[in-house]
Amino acid sequence: MTINSYLTSIANQAIVRDEEKQNIKRSISTLSDRLNQYFGSDLTDHFQFGSSNRDTMMPRKMDSNSDVDYMIVFKDDNYKPQTYLDRLRRFSDMKYSRSEIKQSHPTIILSLSHIHFELVPALSSFWRAAEYRIPDKASSYDDWVRTSPLELETDLVISNKENNSLIKPLIRVIKYWNAVNKYPFRSFDLEEKILKAFYVNPFMYQYFSNEKLEDYFYEFVNGITNSWNDPDWKREKIGRLKDRVDVIKRFKKKGHESDAVDILKKIFPPLN
Template structure:
């Protein structure tokens, strides 16, 4: 029976994770509270609700020391009048809000990047996503965000679906899925982001980890991960390099050489 890095991988994932009791998360929580308070104050009656979603709420966000692109997503749902409000109108409102409250303050930066407005602070980035709510003929509320294809159109979304799905599959597979996601996101960040972070999470969440532990689940995810045929060759090379290095990890575990196995492991994962 080969050596195992199961507990080692679990500990690595834990170290990458932005933990609830850390000083970093305390600072971020303060920034989140300030952001939400400023949104309430500036928009007042124009605001229907605002809430945090994304990796921050799903428990898959990494420390910025591991992933410089770690951010907090905030859905900003406006009180909508169909005849007078477009996605671009709301984005302009959010850009003005961010400029007023954050631009050029303590090194902060504000960017308007479709479909969000990004606020870069020293300790965290915020992505502000404009949204609207509509009620259908069944009296069901539907949430809409700007369409990725046309800046003047809307597309339906449900940010809660992703969180619920991940919680479900994580429980189904003995709570290893979030750990594997954190490991894969750490590799992705270390290697120049060949995958969009959200897409990477969804790809791993769709995998079958039946009877896996942290190690076998991570190795399985590495082999199952794929890129679209049209992806840049540089991205394909990074994925092939990942698979090669993990194959070397397996070889040295089979040879009972954990030191060299860890050497190859850290060619793809940060310490």
């Protein structure tokens, strides 16, 4: 086994397969029906978005916190975010009384037996189509910020195509490392970081020498940096990742591929 074949194996295992996908699909259909029954004309739209739409969602066997993002767009727009979060909490209490429900700013988390839903309250934006207002982290979720949830999907499709169809596999393997290490990064932030690292500007010539998933993995890990306010435990996780990748490269350079794979398995533990 080589470094690249092991990474590819992990990326392939990190795909949500048919049975799990069908369970999620049924749950989304039920959620949609219950939202319509409960809120009726008080909503202008509601839809699935995020990693479950981008083929970068992790199966539960590799990430117990894997979730489906679901945006609920309210018609009236006169209130602060907490008002709409309270409405979603009441909806969840009534329609999913046997499930675990909690508020985790800026969402309501609805935990079913096979999946978590993150219910995101939203308002339509006045600026452009397909743009919405969601609770703003910078205001401690007391105000709104504009977002285009489908934009990242478009960017990912383009980036993946221009990078040998290896960006989605890279996202999945890095998200597995993130889950194993108790989430040094928010899942969405990781996807954004990877997209920015391999962004393809359509208006200028760019050349990426990467040909294999292994190459993309090395380049991304090399580019990870700490923020000044990162906690010590996060710095330690990132530092250990970088150190192990350095060891892998040294083994590879000496022709000791099997030793390199052994170190890689410490980063990405084999699944039972």
